Amino acid sequence: MNYCIQCILPETRPGLVIDNKGICSACRGHEDKERSIDWSARSKMFDSIVKRAKETSRDYDCIIPVSGGKDSWYQVIKSQLHGLKILCVSWRTPQRTAVGQENLDQLITKLGVDHIDFSINPNVEKRFMMASFEKKGATGIPMHMAIFAIPYRLATQLRVPLIIWGENPQLEFGGPEADRLSTELDVNWIANYGVTNQTKREDWIGVNELTDADLSPYALPTTADLKTFHPKSIFLGSFFRWDSFENFEAATKYGFSSHSSNKKTGSWEFADIDCHFISLHHFLKWHKFGFLRIFDNLSVEIRYGRISRKEAIRNLEKTGLQKPCEDIERFCDFMEKPVDWFWSTTERFRNKEIWIKEKNIWKIPVSYTHLTLPTKRIV
Numbered sequence: 001m002n003y004c005i006q007c008i009l010p011e012t013r014p015g016l017v018i019d020n021k022g023i024c025s026a027c028r029g030h031e032d033k034e035r036s037i038d039w040s041a042r043s044k045m046f047d048s049i050v051k052r053a054k055e056t057s058r059d060y061d062c063i064i065p066v067s068g069g070k071d072s073w074y075q076v077i078k079s080q081l082h083g084l085k086i087l088c089v090s091w092r093t094p095q096r097t098a099v100g101q102e103n104l105d106q107l108i109t110k111l112g113v114d115h116i117d118f119s120i121n122p123n124v125e126k127r128f129m130m131a132s133f134e135k136k137g138a139t140g141i142p143m144h145m146a147i148f149a150i151p152y153r154l155a156t157q158l159r160v161p162l163i164i165w166g167e168n169p170q171l172e173f174g175g176p177e178a179d180r181l182s183t184e185l186d187v188n189w190i191a192n193y194g195v196t197n198q199t200k201r202e203d204w205i206g207v208n209e210l211t212d213a214d215l216s217p218y219a220l221p222t223t224a225d226l227k228t229f230h231p232k233s234i235f236l237g238s239f240f241r242w243d244s245f246e247n248f249e250a251a252t253k254y255g256f257s258s259h260s261s262n263k264k265t266g267s268w269e270f271a272d273i274d275c276h277f278i279s280l281h282h283f284l285k286w287h288k289f290g291f292l293r294i295f296d297n298l299s300v301e302i303r304y305g306r307i308s309r310k311e312a313i314r315n316l317e318k319t320g321l322q323k324p325c326e327d328i329e330r331f332c333d334f335m336e337k338p339v340d341w342f343w344s345t346t347e348r349f350r351n352k353e354i355w356i357k358e359k360n361i362w363k364i365p366v367s368y369t370h371l372t373l374p375t376k377r378i379v
Contacts, residue, residue, distance in 0.1 A: 001290055004026070006022075006027045006302065006303075007024060007309065008295055009296070010290055012351070013289060013291060015193065024174055026173050026303075029174060033171065033242075039239075050083070050162075052232075060086065060160045061162060063154060063158075063164070063231075064086055064088050064113075064163075064164050065090070065091075066090055066115075067090060067100065068102075068103035068274055069103065069271065069274050070256055071244070071247050072107060073256050074247040074250050075166055076088065076113060079236075089116045090104065091146040092119040092120075094125050095330065095334065097262070099257070099259075099262045100273060102257065104117075106255040107256070127210055127214075128210060132197075135207070136199070137284060138284060139277060139280045139284065142218065143275075145194070146217060146218055150217065151163055153225075156229050156231060162232050163233040168180070170193065182238065183239065184232070184234055244300065264324060264327065265278070265282045265292070265294070266292075267319070276331075283324055284346065287350040292321075293322075328342050
């Protein structure tokens with residue numbers, strides 16, 4: 001398995017491409033941010049979009065999907081500075097953390113915005129999540145469908161002219177150049193990059209006794225809906241240079257809080273702390289793709305010059321495998337299944353193209369001498 005020679009991301013990361021110089025598309029995206037994108041022109045473009053939204057809105061100028069995380073705070077703060085009347089919308093995860101709830105409450109109160117917290121029938125969420133895990137080895141399919149569908153559909157129903165999302169994942173984590181430089185998150189983008197394992201809501205009807213009505217909260221606006229009213233849907237990170245650490249600093253000034261004890265996965269104590277099940281979504285990438293959330297975090301820090309590649313590798317070796325045992329138990333309790341069920345299901349999706357078994361231990365052979373992974377500890 002090959003790794004980018006500038007960061008530590010592997011070629012197996014979905015959507016990532018390593019070019020003939022050994023550099024991944026996420027690092028190329030960072031080069032775009034530094035050299036190719038005219039941020040002054042993008043800022044003026046955003047001003048025009050804001051002006052249009054204000055001219056065409058009825059009640060709210062924009063919807064901002066929020067979880068209560070640092071990026072949510074930044075999106076709201078930045079939009080308020082542009083004078084937008086905001087409706088915040090959340091999908092209420094079935095396992096929101098205490099710190100996630102506190103930060104969401106503080107965002108609504110301290111930033112002073114209206115808010116819809118959309119809850120889906122937990123029995124439906126349970127059956128959908130079980131089906132996605134058993135059939136695709138992924139717990140995050142229902143989560144991502146809900147995150148995108150609920151704000152988009154509400155915008156069309158309430159005739160809110162603008163939806164403001166956060167980062168452009170193709171720019172931050174690697175994607176084709178055209179999509180890295182794109183500014184819009186539309187239904188086609190969701191179909192291509194919505195982290196749903198190339199499935200649609202309709203594909204799950206009849207699975208685990210899920211009905212069309214059960215899955216209605218996961219429905220995107222139809223073509224007919226969008227012909228009647230089509231909100232503009234954009235990445236804020238395509239108009240203003242995105243930096244997770246700067247977002248964290250901005251959010252903290254207004255009331256966002258985090259602590260090392262809240263960290264569930266990765267190397268950042270201020271990210272992925274809103275839901276108990278997010279750690280599973282990231283952990284399952286290990287068996288399927290051979291990387292974890294910490295690879296993403298450290299690679300971002302390399303690109304911003306905060307650490308060297310050698311320091312990132314040492315951090316990786318020191319940390320070892322981040323196995324979210326408590327969250328796995330919590331997930332199994334929610335599913336009313338034994339923990340052995342989780343591990344046996346996970347094992348079915350181990351990618352034998354990247355893993356080999358030596359002396360009864362699974363390992364990933366590393367073909368790039370630039371990166372040595374702690375395979376003895378990470379199994």
